[in-house]
Amino acid sequence: MSSPSHVAETPITDRNELVATLASGEKPQAQWRIGTEHEKFGFRLDDLRPPTFDGDRGIEALLTGLTRFGWDPVQEDGRTIALLRDNASVTLEPAGQLELSGAALETIHQTCVETGTHLNEVAQVAGELQLGFLGMGFQPKWTRDEMPWMPKGRYKIMREYMPKVGTLGLDMMTRTCTVQVNLDYATEADMVKKFRVSLALQPIATALFADSPFTEGAPNGYQSYRSHIWTDTDNDRTGMLDFVFEDGFGYERYVDYLLDVPMYFSYRDGRYHDASGQSFRDFMVGKLPVLPGQLPTLRDWSDHMTTAFPEVRLKKYLEMRGADAGPWSRLCALPAFWVGLLYDDAALDAAWDLVRDFSLVERNVLRDGVPWHGLKLPFRNGTVLDLSREALKIAVAGLKRRAARNADGQDESKFLEVLQEIVDSGLTPADRKLALFHGEWGGNIDPVFKEFAY
Template sequence: MSNPGESDPTPITSARQLAEWFAAGSKPRERWRIGTEHEKFGFRRADLAPPPYEPGGIRAMLEGLMRFGWEPILDRGNPIGLKRGEASVSLEPGGQFELSGAPLASLQETRDEIADHLREVREVAGPLGLGFAPLGFHPLARREDMPWMPKGRYAIMRQYMPRVGSMGLDMMLRTCTVQVNLDFGDEADMVEKLRVSLALQPLATALFANSPFSEGRPNGYRSLRAKVWTDTDPDRTGIPAVVFEDGFGFERFADWVLDVPMYFIMREGQWIDAAGMSFRAFLEGRAEKLKGHAATMGDWADHVTTVFTDVRLKRFLEMRGADAGAPAFLTALPAFWVGLIYDDAAQKAARALTREWSVAEIVALRNAVPEQALEASIRGRRLRDVARDVLAIARDGLKARGLGEEMFLDPLDAVVATGQTQADRWLERCATAWGGDVARIFSEAAI
């Protein structure tokens, strides 16, 4: 695997190149694929503590998985990820184990890929005395209890995060998500998809809410993970208003990303701290920390990965609003978005439903759902009622694909029918069967 920043040494000679980088992701419909990613917390079965990198922890997991044909990705000699075909396994800063799935044609393939990965993880984790649980926020560990993985980029981010938000280190160490990467046809299609998915991302947050506990007790939120993102780094997170402005497209987005502060560049296998300097300053030779280095397209590609908006535009769209959850929910997330934006009629219906929502209203909804989930409202409508309409659109979109994928929305229909998110069910379990013992969530949530 190429080192970040060194995969494309092409010099940047104009801002137009940056917009063209995004535009190169445009694909005809027959090449649209589904790429699903999810993270999960490791825990030692003996004491439920998060496992260290080594000994007997995350490094051993990576090495154990190599028997299934995974090849190591190294950082200064340490395995920090795995690659197999178009899929990869990577580590979040606190050792959260992430599967970045291959681009697949159907949700059935997505389901099978996730099942195969979870089986491999169980086979390796068992003899090590480890377990893994997909939850939105770590239910027991304090921030200082979490280990740090030996990835060079994380050392830079660790120093920078407390300067721009109070919860950035919690985001790095104590959160897990599920997301899906989806394609667009051309610039106009990208704009429509991005507007629909940003407007409905708070609904996804509510439907997938799965982080009601922290440090061994209820925390007052259905999705503490989503709350964390509201105080991580305002320069690179949230719902960028530029997306909803007239004339928005690849050039406008590239121009916005130019002013997002950087974290780093890589040269000759070494990370160089650029934290706080905008990419625009780097490009114009005004970044004091980067004197003597010329910006490359590889640097741009790395920088785009540090933009953490609720939907991230790269050469595809990343839907980033959901807590990690039970395996059925790991497949429900791509089903939700594929149904909404991979069928023209469904996409138009979703856009019609959200077209009149202002950016201020969407942001207010985003701020309400971490605590209220489906009880939040927009324009006088409960989000639970909005969800019924949106799920009907998504189901019609999946039916139109003709692949028998509608069943993957069933867990979300159940959430809306009962009004109970995964978080609500855990809170009920804690108050009844667990007798208030939050630690019991690991045995029930383990994959």
Template sequence: MTTRTDLGESPLIEGRDDLLAVFAGGEKSPDRWRIGTEHEKFVYHRADHRAPSWDEPGGIRDLLLGLTEFGWRPVEENGKIIALAGPDGTVSLEPAGQFELSGAPLENLHQTCAEANRHLEQCKAVGDRLGLGFLGLGMWPDKTRAELPIMPKGRYKIMLNHMPRVGTLGLDMMLRTCTIQVNLDYSSEADMAKKFRVGLALQPVATALFANSPLTEGKPNGFKSFRSHIWTDTDPHRTGMLPFVFEDGFGYERYCDYALDVPMYFVFRDGRYIDCAGESFRAFLDGKLPQLPDERPRVSDWVDHLSTAFPEVRLKSFLEMRGADGGRWGRICALPALWVGLLYDQSALDAAWDLVKHWTIDQREQLRADVPRLALEASVPGGGTVRELAGRVLDIAAAGLTARGRLNGAGDNEGGFLDPLREVVATGVTPADRLLAWYNGEWGGDVSRVYNEMSF
């Protein structure tokens, strides 16, 4: 989740144009399009697999401090280090200490993978000294909510209090899941709309290819991606497939209206988060927010608010692809490769849209509902399975990456980063299927074996 690193005062919002300007301000010519990859992993004590707290010796605070030797700068909240900033982006904490790199905006996938490798090597170097390991999964396979620590971030306290009021699984989302995401650019409102539609329609394909959360509290949970299922009962006001994105005329205005209708969580003032859970940003615009009477929002408040909506694809000043479970190194590179290949080449974007443009709202919703449990075996609109559709999608993505022509020093283009996904399609075996086979086979139901198999 978003971590504030710029605490300066931003301009007051004078009217609706200032809200829309955040979206329009993200427009870039194709030569300036960048790739921002985010990936989370679980941290555990190697001795007993316990999740470390923030303040214990050898815990999350010490892990953050240890990384400063690699040039990372501490980011504090109320005198406590809760993030790091540096040339490779931001290192931040999810609510139960899941460790996230929000990478820098990079030009190509070769740079993305080099960045991920640097970060993981740094984490392992510090982790070796502290006795900490890092697990690449979509959900804690063996921890109850009660066994997990809470990080000292003000926004998380507000969200943890609010989640049980609006859904049954929101606390699991916050405490027990990890994801891989990619943030991508657009050139215009029309380009944004087409990318949003393709990304939203095909998000279940990514969920299936990356499905990696079939175990909960030591046993199978009946899903391939329980992390994806969790989002269906987190908060209906801020999640889902956003049917309006496929309506004629969709653009910045319509997304702005959606975001204004998402209930607030907080406002950040004077270094602290003020609980505004359930309040209306529209009322805030009118100076009628009960917690800040007669005060009107700043642009930074709107940017913060946009980060509290959690649809399958999210618009800020860029588009976020949000459907994938966390995983190990090769999958960190594969997720941005999939979406860059589909969305950053016009021919590929057009071909991907041709695959999904005839789907109805009900068909898209059904696919979204089926994939967390069935993954590649789910049926797709028009016939066939997600596995078959994924093969076509990967062919389009590969063609898009080839057309980009971004080569490394050995003359390789970016298409090789799709190889882990091609293996999934060729074998029909997702990461979740492999975990379940181990669990039911050589592990003999001993879920602790996951730490040997799925650690970085």
């Protein structure tokens, strides 16, 4: 989830301006970049509890410690709630999950170095505070009530609104972590094709990265409970966006969708105004109840775009949102998977051929079934594992054709080796942790915090 947008406070007077915002994301292929984001759970080494915001070992102390590495603090009401450096940011999710939003980089090699540098910096400061960090899709031990809340204005508004529209929204806010990648498009037609391919294949990413099989110290019956949570968070702003596959889909149709997504807030004069459940369409004509007579700005629109949570989200780029967080290797594998599929023309064509005849029902069966069954979910004459094998093959070929090499001459396909191991074994990260839980961990979840910490 984002901090306040830094877009200019230009008033919006026409719907076409909203369409133009999306169109302004178009870039020639030579300027396509890769922006990787990931979240992680903090925990205290002595009792494994999540750190609060305040205190000598709190999240604010961690953020302050990270400033030694050249990060600039961002404050809200006098408290440090984020960091900025070199077009990247470190921000906080509602319960203090730490998020790196990486810079827009040219290669997976660069984004993996960025991720590693960040994790090393966090490890240094966290070690001094006797804290650790864990990459999984769902908090494996603590209850919702045991999770702390960060002092960010938008989270207070969302916390009060979520129970009105779903039963799991507060779990989404406090107990989930993801890894995602943000990718560019050249034209509206290119955006549409990438949007359709990535939506149809998002359940494949969910299966490959499934790593949230525990709730409150016990197996929960899911491969990706994080993914399941989105099915009962807020149906006005989540899901597979079936309209993306309809004839005529483009920027205008997506703007209409966003205009129908209920608002959360408007950030004005340094504070959040609670507009939860209100209409951006009313805002466009000066009839927003919380700000009567005022018109939205481009910053309001930019903020509003971040409050829709579909499986793939369009802003000035496409965001892949279907994967559980995990270890360093999978944080690099997620952007590699999607770059391999979407940034090479032959791969994009092959991926479209793979999914183009999926029906609306089949796409939603995949989305709803994968959180439970992962790679084992039946599909047509095979399983999701078979689909994953084909998608991975296309991605590997796409990265090899990209031929972006590091100093040792290795191309980016090396970052998919961890996914190849999953496909070859048929075992997801969730499967492997469940085997440890029922085996050498003796039914105790606590070892996960030691064995899988960064």
